[in-house]
Amino acid sequence: MNFLKLIRYPNLLMLAFMQLIFRYGFLKLQNIPLALNDWQYGLLVLSTVLIAAGGYVINNIFDQDTDNDNKPNNVIVGKSISETKAYSIYVTLNIIGVSIGFYLSNVIAKPGFASLFILIAATLYFYAVNWKQMLLIGNFIVALLLSFSVIIIGIFDLFPVVNQSNQPLMANLFSILIDYAVFAFMINFIREIVKDLEDVNGDYNQGMRTLPIILGISRTAKVVSILSFIPVCAILLYINNYLMPLLFVTIYMLLFVVGPLLYFSMKIWSAASQKEFHVLSLLLKWILLFGILSILVISLNMKYNA
Numbered sequence: 001m002n003f004l005k006l007i008r009y010p011n012l013l014m015l016a017f018m019q020l021i022f023r024y025g026f027l028k029l030q031n032i033p034l035a036l037n038d039w040q041y042g043l044l045v046l047s048t049v050l051i052a053a054g055g056y057v058i059n060n061i062f063d064q065d066t067d068n069d070n071k072p073n074n075v076i077v078g079k080s081i082s083e084t085k086a087y088s089i090y091v092t093l094n095i096i097g098v099s100i101g102f103y104l105s106n107v108i109a110k111p112g113f114a115s116l117f118i119l120i121a122a123t124l125y126f127y128a129v130n131w132k133q134m135l136l137i138g139n140f141i142v143a144l145l146l147s148f149s150v151i152i153i154g155i156f157d158l159f160p161v162v163n164q165s166n167q168p169l170m171a172n173l174f175s176i177l178i179d180y181a182v183f184a185f186m187i188n189f190i191r192e193i194v195k196d197l198e199d200v201n202g203d204y205n206q207g208m209r210t211l212p213i214i215l216g217i218s219r220t221a222k223v224v225s226i227l228s229f230i231p232v233c234a235i236l237l238y239i240n241n242y243l244m245p246l247l248f249v250t251i252y253m254l255l256f257v258v259g260p261l262l263y264f265s266m267k268i269w270s271a272a273s274q275k276e277f278h279v280l281s282l283l284l285k286w287i288l289l290f291g292i293l294s295i296l297v298i299s300l301n302m303k304y305n306a
Helices: 002-006 009-024 038-062 064-070 083-107 110-131 137-157 167-198 200-205 211-215 217-227 229-243 247-270 274-304
Strands: none
Touching: 002 038, 002 083, 009 038, 009 167, 038 083, 038 137, 083 110, 110 200, 110 211, 137 167, 137 200, 137 274, 167 200, 167 217, 167 229, 167 274, 200 211, 211 217, 211 274, 217 229, 217 247, 229 247, 247 274
């Protein structure tokens, strides 16, 4: 159980679920050729999960002091698991994850794509060591990596089978994945700032430069409230441009994504306590989940003309 806490398994399960939804709730329903068979795609998901798990481990190693201030009950490294063992777990997870990436890159005859897995693992390391402490840089990197976990699906499953006859269709499907990657980026970027609000005391004690430390809690909460209207406007515009003919999808998006986002925008404006920020952070995670699930709702709505 300590190992599962170390790798933050709920986040990894959500990551895997997200990638499976895009494959089996979207791409598989399009009647198109895909580069990877089912078990190879499972390896892609596994590789992503293992490298992300390694990122959580190295983050826990370097966050021991901060976590002792912010969440002492959740500290694993140095208590339940020694730092030496944590490093061994980190190295093992990355070796397996990157090795799978090398294998898959050769499967699709694009060996150079293996560098993507090395780059992601290296980025997670430098994030934990240096970039997390920089103003907004860490927030940006975490959000970008989550969004890339959507784009990598297109890179490995769509791009290798593109030809002259199916290029327009594949380009359209890839653009949809990019749309969802942008959505994931926006929600997660905002959530990372909310987590900084939640952890402001411990971050301050460790000399970090997060937005709440620079601007203060109240001002940062208001900035986040304003920022949250960007995805709201973007989603409403997307619904108007592409989803209006799909009545069920429109209702779903308004009830489970736009509505909760507007609620978040109002609640974060006046939020001040660690408990409030924690609840709002969880709300954003649910919004992200329901937003990702909308791809399945769209696919089914179009298939059955509901």
